[in-house]
Amino acid sequence: MAAITCLVKRTPSLSSPVARAFFSTNSHPAREDRNVQWVFLGSPGVGKGTYASRLCTLLGVPHIATGDLVRNELSSNGPLSSQLSEIVNQGKLVSDEIIINLLSKRLAAREANGESGFILDGFPRTMKQAEILEGVTDIDLVVNLKLQEEVLLAKCLGRRICSQCGKNFNVASLNIKGENGRPGVTMAPLFPPEHCMSKLITRSDDTEVVIKERLRIYNETSRPVEEFYRSRGKLLEFDLPGGIPESWPKLLHALNLDDYEEKQSAAA
Ligand code: ADP
Numbered sequence: 001m002a003a004i005t006c007l008v009k010r011t012p013s014l015s016s017p018v019a020r021a022f023f024s025t026n027s028h029p030a031r032e033d034r035n036v037q038w039v040f041l042g043s044p045g046v047g048k049g050t051y052a053s054r055l056c057t058l059l060g061v062p063h064i065a066t067g068d069l070v071r072n073e074l075s076s077n078g079p080l081s082s083q084l085s086e087i088v089n090q091g092k093l094v095s096d097e098i099i100i101n102l103l104s105k106r107l108a109a110r111e112a113n114g115e116s117g118f119i120l121d122g123f124p125r126t127m128k129q130a131e132i133l134e135g136v137t138d139i140d141l142v143v144n145l146k147l148q149e150e151v152l153l154a155k156c157l158g159r160r161i162c163s164q165c166g167k168n169f170n171v172a173s174l175n176i177k178g179e180n181g182r183p184g185v186t187m188a189p190l191f192p193p194e195h196c197m198s199k200l201i202t203r204s205d206d207t208e209v210v211i212k213e214r215l216r217i218y219n220e221t222s223r224p225v226e227e228f229y230r231s232r233g234k235l236l237e238f239d240l241p242g243g244i245p246e247s248w249p250k251l252l253h254a255l256n257l258d259d260y261e262e263k264q265s266a267a268a
Pocket residue numbers: 043044045066067068070087088091092093094095096099121122123124125126129205214
């Protein structure tokens with residue numbers, strides 16, 4: 001833990017755990033010689049996990065979601081479990097030290113898994129995390145997914161997860177009228193297939209009080225991270241126009257990947 005404490009207190013160095021984990025498989029290869037290294041930002045409930053995981057399947061890169069790393073650690077009943085459960089169930093952020101420790105372990109597993117590139121989802125979430133990441137690898141693009149707060153709340157409340165396959169679904173049917181020049185939003189529910197139906201669970205942090213706290217903390221702590229990447233010309237702002245059927249093709253277009261899906265399936 002001492003090394004990690006140093007890591008969050010000082011400027012990132014190449015001897016830090018996260019740097020070692022990155023450099024074990026990636027010694028700054030030229031961008032054209034490697035897979036994408038992207039970050040997905042956005043408020044709780046915006047759909048980072050859904051879109052990041054779809055893109056990862058398309059591009060053949062690992063989807064590394066720090067929220068999943070936290071939940072795995074929680075369910076492992078390891079030494080950090082009770083501490084993490086208290087933090088997560090209050091909607092607070094886990095400390096930079098713990099997150100970097102979990103992320104370093106996941107990154108170190110990339111070599112054994114034969115993985116290259118990545119899409120990070122839910123990291124960085126604080127300025128400190130952004131500075132550490134900046135110090136250890138090149139991020140090509142940061143996608144900032146956006147939805148209005150009313151929709152975010154309803155989406156989190158409607159979220160269900162299959163306890164067996166881990167897939168996310170949503171039982172909310174949204175039809176929010178546009179007002180004051182803001183467009184309306186319609187989203188159909190994303191129901192699970194029959195075999196997941198009896199295994200659906202709700203995340204313990206998806207209660208109204210906790211969601212509101214997570215949104216508050218996102219606005220306070222993560223907005224500066226958006227600015228950090230905006231000022232570096234890496235931020236792609238993407239206003240989700242609706243649910244997956246409307247948003248997915250538009251997102252592919254914004255990422256210059258319109259034909260990619262067809263080419264991939266033709267080549268398969
Ligand atoms: P959401 O984006 O819906 O809030 P996530 O699944 O990304 O949820 O994260 C769940 C919880 O895990 C967060 O509320 C927070 O407690 C913790 N967490 C995830 N990523 C980070 C991070 N980068 N830094 C600190 N805490 C994190």
